[in-house]
Amino acid sequence: MNSLVFLIPLSILIIVGAGIALFWAINHGQFDDMETPGLLPMVDAEQAPADVKGDPKASS
Amino acid sequence: MSGCWHCGDALPADPPQARVAGVSHAVCCHGCRAVAEWIGELGLADYYRLRSGPAGRTPDLAESAKSAAAFLRPELARHLVRPRADGNSEAIVLVEGMRCAACTWLIERTLGQLPGVAEVGVNAGAQRARVVYDGNAVSLAGIVNALARVGYRTLPLDGAALEDTRKRETRDAQKRLAVAGFGAMQAMMYASALWFGAFDGIDVATRDLFRWLTLLAATPVVLYSAWPFFVGAKRLLAARQLGMDVPVALAVALIYAGSVVEVVTGGPDVWFESVSMFVFFLCVGRYLEMRARHRAGDLSDALARLTPLFADRIEADGSLLRVGAVELVPGDRVLVADGGSIPADGVLESAECRVDEALLCGESAPITRRRGESLCAGSTLVGTPATLRVTRVGSDTVVAGIVALTERAASTRPRLAREGERAAASFVARVLVLSVCTAIGWALVDPARAFAATVAVLVIACPCAFALAAPAAITRALAALTGRGVLVVRPDALEDLAFATHVLFDKTGTLTEPWIARDRTQIRGDLDRDAALALAAALAQGSRHSLAHAFAAAAPATLPAVTSRESVAGFGVSGLIEGRRYRLGRADYALGRDAPPSGLDDAVVLAGDDGVIAAFHVEERLQRRARVAVDALAHDGLSCEIASGDARAKVATVAAALGIETFVARQTPADKLARLASLRAGGARVVVVGDGVNDAPMLAGADVAVAVSSAADVAQATSDIVITGQLDALHYARALARQMLSILRQNRRWALGYNLAAIPLAALGFVPPWLAVIGMSASSLAVVLNALRIGRAKGADAAPERATVAPEAILRPRASA
Secondary structure, three states: OHHHHHHHHHHHHHHHHHHHHHHHHHHOOOOOOOOHHHHHHHHHHHHHHHHHHOOOOOOO | OOOOOOOOOOOOOOOOEEEEOOEEEEOOOHHHHHHHHHHHHOOOOHHHHHOOOOOOOOOOHHHHHHHHHHHOOHHHHHHHEEEOOOOOEEEEEEEOOOOOHHHHHHHHHHHHHOOOEEEEEEEOOOOEEEEEEOOOOOOHHHHHHHHHHOOOOEEEEOOHHHHHHHHHHHHHHHHHHHHHHHHHHHHHHHHHHHHHHHHHOOOHHHHHHHHHHHHHHHHHHHHHHOHHHHHHHHHHHHOOOOOOHHHHHHHHHHHHHHHHHHHHHOOOOOOHHHHHHHHHHHHHHHHHHHHHHHHHHHHHHHHHHOOOOEEEEEOOOOOEEEEEHHHOOOOOEEEEOOOOEOOOEEEEOOOEEEEEOHHHHOOOOOEEEEOOOEEOOOOEEEOOOEEEEEEEOHHHOHHHHHHHHHHHHHHOOOOOHHHHHHHHHHHHHHHHHHHHHHHHHHHHHOHHHHHHHHHHHHHHOOOHHHHHHHHHHHHHHHHHHHOOOEEEOOOHHHHHHHOOOEEEEOOEOOOEEEEEOHHHOEEOOOOOHHHHHHHHHHHHOOOOOHHHHHHHHHOOOOOOOOEEEEEEOOOEEEEEEOOEEEEEEEHHHHOOOOOOOOOOOOOEEEEEOOEEEEEEOEEEEEOOOHHHHHHHHHHOOOEEEEEOOOOHHHHHHHHHHHOOOEEEOOOOHHHHHHHHHHHHHOOOOEEEEEOOHHHHHHHHHOOEEEEEOOOOHHHHHHOOEEEOOOOOHHHHHHHHHHHHHHHHHHHHHHHHHHHHHHHHHHHOOOOOHHHHHHHHHHHHHHHHHHHOOOOOOHHHHOOOOOOOOOOOOEEOOOOOO
């Protein structure tokens, strides 16, 4: 019973926090396009090292 | 590596070399070389490593440079550029040929490197890029030009307002879905404590605590996520109608209000978790439906591509000024170049010209127009440049009329899916009546238990399984179809497809494809037939014209190298092969401006500087699997017809080859629509399969509109289903639609049976809370699992894998004089 006093407010806090974070993300366009960003991360991750050994003088 | 390093087209024998990041790569032409080397110079050569498919054809840089000045004109900029509060400008461009993640990456990087560009957002699905930029540092023309230099054709869109409404709608739906999801999860979690309490015993204080917690979790779900249902129900009732929203809103409101009363009075049961889950499932269904609708809207921007953005206006002093097509007013005089698109409806002022109106009326050969005759916007000029006096602009033009016709037909589309909703609505309405009866019955017997039993009926009958049945089956069917090259734009179309009785085919481009007849090729020079075909195929290589494929199919495998290739839309192509200039195309183009020798008027002519080398005759042959598709559909008892704008003899030949008895020829878009209307008046449910713009009204008016992959963009925009593979996928789609419907029926029967069995028990007060919840969940789960069977059973794969029609099935129109 004592654990409930602690756990229930915690769960409410977490859910409210998650809700606020999600609303912020939606309002800032994070979910506007569900397809393109899914394609991009892998590309960007590979980009950084490749840039170095590529053509250094061309990249400004 | 075989093929051009940039675009993947076949390589000429001595290909130009592009040096990118210190390595030489063979490319097919100098346009591709320039693009590849420029991408290298920008430091973006990784594009080639990352991409998953070859790039599109390189656009014409000279043309885009010529248009740059017109972008600066304030009259045009007002339509395309939106000023932002922070002083920057915003524009949305449609990017053609965006094919994979690497394209998205390349476009973002390229634009991001431009000075003055503040923000770039690329949406691969909708093929658009949104650019925010400082108008003082860079212009829209600069942005378009930067994309042209890396190989993309672009078109600025005038759709900023639309984008905003859609964005607001999407975000709104996402928030409601998220709140419903979170709320339902929490309510379920707290409710499980109550269920275990029901087994193991729970003291009243703890029980009440958890009840208040579930109330807390369910309140935002009901008051926020379910709000659109209340608004919709109110609107429906105000209009004296009974839609799905009414019983849904009523059930949600009653269950919620009843549970609140239970909590306050300490009654035996609460149903917050049920109502939360119900709202969540409904939100999921609505959200999926909204996304499908938006995707269809993206396609309709294709209309913007039909008429040109610019026009060359002849000023009072006789000079030419490139202006936006939106600036033209009736009375303006416009010069249209060789192969240019006509920007507005007008009257011809030059002596004579030839126009290709294939997109508008389906006529495959260009038509000759004389001074004083009218020309339609969107058609392509073939022959000499022409001057025309503008008579109608914008929404008054013929092409805009076709579009309007399309929209009107689309708005009167019969929607069978509404019947499904109505069935669910009437089911819920009956449940409501039953609840009232329960309430009255218990009020007479034992008033204390009346409310509990009434709400128990509502929960047991909570139409979760009903609400899930249709979305689950449709989603699964769409996924299965996408894997087979069938894209469903309007999910309701599957229901219509399953019940179709007639199939109306367009001919050109749908049932047939152009084809070069080898044995009818006339050789006039000293080359043999293969050599002539090889020259022609080499010249045509890389062209978008459907004939380019026909030449490639007819020619031998190895082709000579072509340099300085030029193409004139509507005429043909020319190029240097081994130092000699060849031209391929219409006789008057290939032979220069001299009078063409008689007998070659309808042939494609290959000519060198010293005259005709060969004349090729273009014939039609059936699409590879057209016969299989028609046979399979006919076998299923559908009657097939052809409605074509082409000449009667040609249509008759195709109909005979396919075993189709009913056909009509020489049809205008209005004729086709009338034919469709008469079929529908006779009670038929019609599937229309087409491609051109002239089919668009007919497609829009059909019960099911199917566009084939080569279809003009507008036809795809109007259609319900797009087939990207072979035509016989239509039969597979129909089989799957029928399977989907039968599973949907099973699911509804299951939901109904479960409810019929459980409701009387609930009404009599025999159902304890844990059993009600398990029953409800199991019922929903069974529906989803059953829907997953769609597309797996052998029954749906009944499309016969018969031999494809041999290429000899060439269609010859009866002796054309």
